[in-house]
Amino acid sequence: MKPFTLRRLLIDRRVENRPLTRQIRAQLADLKPEWLEDDAAIAHRLASLSLTEGKETLLITQRSGDLVKPCPATNAPYLCCRYTVINQAWQCPMDCTYCVLQGYLEWPVMALFADTERIESQIDVLQADSPRRFFRFGTGELADSLALDPLTDMAAHWIRFFHGRKNCLIELKTKSDHIDGALSAPPGNAVLAWSVNPPELTLREELHTATLEERLSAARRAQDAGFLLAFHFDPMVIFPGWEAAYQRTVEAIFSAVDPGRVVWVSLGAMRFPPALGDVMRSRFPGSPILNGEMIRGIDGKMRYIRPLREALFRCVAHAIRQYDPELFLYFCMESPWVWKRVLGKAPYDNAELDYWFARSVHKRFPELKMTPPNPSDYCE
Amino acid sequence: MKIKRIAIKEIQPDFFFHFTTPRDLSDLIASLDQGGLMTPLPVLPAASGYRLIGGFSRLAAASHLQWTHLHCRLLETERPVSEHLVHIVKSHMLSRPLNPVEQARLVAMTDLLVAEAALRRLLLADLALPQHGPRLEAYRRLAGWPQPVLDYLSRTDISIKHAAVFDLLAPDEQIFMAQWADDNGVRPVELGRIITLCREISRRESAPVVTVFQAAVAASSFIENRQQHVAAVKKTLTQRRFPALSAQRDAMLADERRLQMPRSVTLAWDRTLERPGVTLEVDLDSKQALLDLQKWLGDAPQISRLNRMIER
Numbered sequence: 001m002k003p004f005t006l007r008r009l010l011i012d013r014r015v016e017n018r019p020l021t022r023q024i025r026a027q028l029a030d031l032k033p034e035w036l037e038d039d040a041a042i043a044h045r046l047a048s049l050s051l052t053e054g055k056e057t058l059l060i061t062q063r064s065g066d067l068v069k070p071c072p073a074t075n076a077p078y079l080c081c082r083y084t085v086i087n088q089a090w091q092c093p094m095d096c097t098y099c100v101l102q103g104y105l106e107w108p109v110m111a112l113f114a115d116t117e118r119i120e121s122q123i124d125v126l127q128a129d130s131p132r133r134f135f136r137f138g139t140g141e142l143a144d145s146l147a148l149d150p151l152t153d154m155a156a157h158w159i160r161f162f163h164g165r166k167n168c169l170i171e172l173k174t175k176s177d178h179i180d181g182a183l184s185a186p187p188g189n190a191v192l193a194w195s196v197n198p199p200e201l202t203l204r205e206e207l208h209t210a211t212l213e214e215r216l217s218a219a220r221r222a223q224d225a226g227f228l229l230a231f232h233f234d235p236m237v238i239f240p241g242w243e244a245a246y247q248r249t250v251e252a253i254f255s256a257v258d259p260g261r262v263v264w265v266s267l268g269a270m271r272f273p274p275a276l277g278d279v280m281r282s283r284f285p286g287s288p289i290l291n292g293e294m295i296r297g298i299d300g301k302m303r304y305i306r307p308l309r310e311a312l313f314r315c316v317a318h319a320i321r322q323y324d325p326e327l328f329l330y331f332c333m334e335s336p337w338v339w340k341r342v343l344g345k346a347p348y349d350n351a352e353l354d355y356w357f358a359r360s361v362h363k364r365f366p367e368l369k370m371t372p373p374n375p376s377d378y379c380e
Numbered sequence: 381m382k383i384k385r386i387a388i389k390e391i392q393p394d395f396f397f398h399f400t401t402p403r404d405l406s407d408l409i410a411s412l413d414q415g416g417l418m419t420p421l422p423v424l425p426a427a428s429g430y431r432l433i434g435g436f437s438r439l440a441a442a443s444h445l446q447w448t449h450l451h452c453r454l455l456e457t458e459r460p461v462s463e464h465l466v467h468i469v470k471s472h473m474l475s476r477p478l479n480p481v482e483q484a485r486l487v488a489m490t491d492l493l494v495a496e497a498a499l500r501r502l503l504l505a506d507l508a509l510p511q512h513g514p515r516l517e518a519y520r521r522l523a524g525w526p527q528p529v530l531d532y533l534s535r536t537d538i539s540i541k542h543a544a545v546f547d548l549l550a551p552d553e554q555i556f557m558a559q560w561a562d563d564n565g566v567r568p569v570e571l572g573r574i575i576t577l578c579r580e581i582s583r584r585e586s587a588p589v590v591t592v593f594q595a596a597v598a599a600s601s602f603i604e605n606r607q608q609h610v611a612a613v614k615k616t617l618t619q620r621r622f623p624a625l626s627a628q629r630d631a632m633l634a635d636e637r638r639l640q641m642p643r644s645v646t647l648a649w650d651r652t653l654e655r656p657g658v659t660l661e662v663d664l665d666s667k668q669a670l671l672d673l674q675k676w677l678g679d680a681p682q683i684s685r686l687n688r689m690i691e692r
Binding site for chain 1: 580583584628
């Protein structure tokens with residue numbers, strides 16, 4: 001993976017002495033920071049930056065409100081998994097043509113929130129409220145979990161924080177191969193996860209990311225170091241030759257890693273709010289990704305027509321099942337009809353899907369010593 | 381305010397100020413014939429005669445009636461013409477709202493004439509337009525579109541949002557499509573959908589928009605009925621843009637046509653196919669209706685068709 005360029009370091013004066021700020025300043029000693037005194041100064045400075053410039057700009061600041069919260073998910077009837085997201089970072093230095101963050105975040109830059117202790121206490125509160133529930137935490141919702149890790153070293157921090165905690169896993173999801181920091185910590189409750197797509201798509205649509213080969217090589221190293229793994233086929237894209245390409249990708253994954261160490265695999269087809277289409281077209285006019293047969297789904301998002309999504313999912317699910325029929329497969333933002341047609345069953349609601357995760361992890365990874373899951377602990 | 385009776389031959393229309401859409405004058409002619417001219421025409425004294433900057437339709441109607449003189453309001457030449465423009469716009473808007481093409485012409489005139497910021501703000505506010513930003517820019521672009529396109533849009537009650545779809549086209553493409561729409565009675569909203577389809581196909585197949593459109597028109601050119609021709613063009617484009625969806629829909633429709641449902645049953649299904657299956661609504665108002673339903677549900681070919689629809 002090619003190193004990325006950071007041209008601007010903006011620091012909120014209020015977080016000057018936080019450990020994360022000091023860590024990054026030490027790593028970027030050659031980059032003179034711009035100091036911003038308050039929220040108004042930040043807003044003023046960011047207003048002049050484009051998204052492309054923002055990919056070369058790192059802001060370290062603080063943020064009020066919850067930084068640990070349920071994944072925003074999408075509206076019914078589409079099912080979501082009740083993932084719990086840790087939003088310590090926004091944006092990433094990679095530039096995927098389809099990235100929903102292009103039209104989602106209010107700032108165009110990569111931002112890091114240095115209030116780590118507050119995040120930790122929010123995690124404590126959440127777990128204390130539902131001690132019998134199995135939580136899946138993740139830092140890769142609004143950012144790539146590991147892309148900036150050589151600078152921040154936060155992966156090892158979070159792995160150590162979760163080490164030995166009961167009834168939870170921390171998932172670090174990435175398209176990079178920056179795992180040295182993570183591998184310096186004991187594996188414990190950590191899942192290192194990779195978003196994957198066929199190489200022909202990765203090269204064209206996932207700019208500045210690690211190649212599939214690099215990602216799988218990193219996954220192999222993580223497995224050898226004792227980490228649990230996960231893979232996310234998301235967003236899956238239809239292109240000429242997609243069927244064979246996705247089958248080859250599944251083969252490549254399980255040639256590199258042991259399916260028995262893969263805690264879950266998600267499948268999600270390309271979907272986006274209609275307004276994002278304009279952003280994608282203006283930033284990546286040559287990308288064919290919007291040319292697919294898409295309709296406006298019941299939740300208002302653009303998505304491939306259901307029969308095409310089913311074909312995509314069937315292809316990959318079938319290929320994965322050849323390697324491990326027990327491996328936990330789930331869909332991200334899919335309808336119960338698609339669940340039933342592809343996997344033969346659908347959770348009744350998001351809470352039941354959350355329970356299914358717990359049941360699978362409890363059964364497949366007894367070494368985690370989870371509380372045996374009970375459906376009543378997962379009711380809304 | 382000075383009112384003066386002026387010979388029509390002395391009045392020279394300044395068409396630069398003619399921002400309204402030309403319209404059928406028969407009602408206005410009848411009104412003038414019966415009631416005379418109620419509002420004097422605004423004119424500016426010129427080196428020879430008078431310069432008309434508003435009331436073009438009334439002048440044309442009066443000429444049609446072979447009047448020789450008209451009451452005119454003499455505007456003060458010392459005041460900037462932009463101030464007169466503001467008054468004229470206000471009086472127009474009292475009688476009817478302006479359409480987007482008229483608004484666009486006024487925005488262009490404002491850009492050229494109205495240098496004074498306060499007056500400019502006033503005029504844009506009167507037009508219910510923002511002082512800057514993408515919406516105002518959309519009007520500016522609209523003002524520069526070819527005349528046949530503006531003529532077509534003027535004849536419809538299109539909004540600027542729907543008109544913006546023409547932005548996606550080159551001028552020759554705009555003219556071709558506007559003329560086809562005009563000839564076939566296609567409203568702009570519908571044309572907008574057609575243009576969007578053409579654009580998406582053109583992107584995917586790397587073909588010019590107009591070529592995509594012409595191919596669809598040519599494929600349906602044998603259909604003489606205008607509505608059927610337009611429907612066929614849309615279907616051709618939809619099939620090209622959404623081949624899998626169209627094939628599935630056609631198969632559903634074919635099964636639906638062969639279902640031979642009793643009158644008590646109505647069937648519905650999601651045309652986007654997002655929600656699979658069908659919805660049957662049964663309205664049983666007699667014993668016979670129940671017997672018909674029972675017979676229908678007992679008919680194996682019918683059930684097999686329904687099953688196919690559900691599985692798609």
